[in-house]
Amino acid sequence: VLNAPKVHEDIPVPVRWMVFHLELSRCSDEGVVEKSVCLEVGDRIQMHEDDVMNAVKYFDSVALLMYLPNKLPDLIFTKFDPVVSRLSEVLAASFTRPSAGPLGEDRRKLRTTGILRKKFVEELFRGKFNPHPFSVDMFFALLEYLRISDQIDKDTYFIPCVLPLDDPNPVKFVTECSPALL
16 A cells, blocks of 8 residues: 555646635525525635636535535525524434424434424424525525435425334244155
8 A cells, every 4th residue: 555656636626716715604694505605705715606616516516515406595604503504403303202292293203203293393493494504495405405305295204214223023033844755
């Protein structure tokens, strides 16, 4: 390994793109910015709209930003922490014991069947989701895009990763059998 030739590739990135990335990171307190804010940041450093979108796509390809033009075309994620922390809160809610009250049944369903209702997430994140720019609907769209969940109907989603790993009906192996005759 020490004598192996070093494999690397220099990719020229315009300095203006690097400045754009730094400025964009400073503008996003929540880790999410609207496309219009991106364009304003680009305009401030004298980048054309095409250059801004090329920079966004480039930084998305090297995992410094996340841009989902087919699912959430007006949002650009500059930090992954807010999305990951909200997802981990949903996962943690599936591992806690169901309590009495309006969320108890939803928590039980999530834990046993992987069914997640939008109302449950809204209650779980009350006050944590800013309606602008990142909402509960956008959270579910992101989960679908990342193939973490699948929509069952308008307000219900299936999240298989919350289901228990062990099978409640273990396979019973046959210990004795007569040999097959040929």
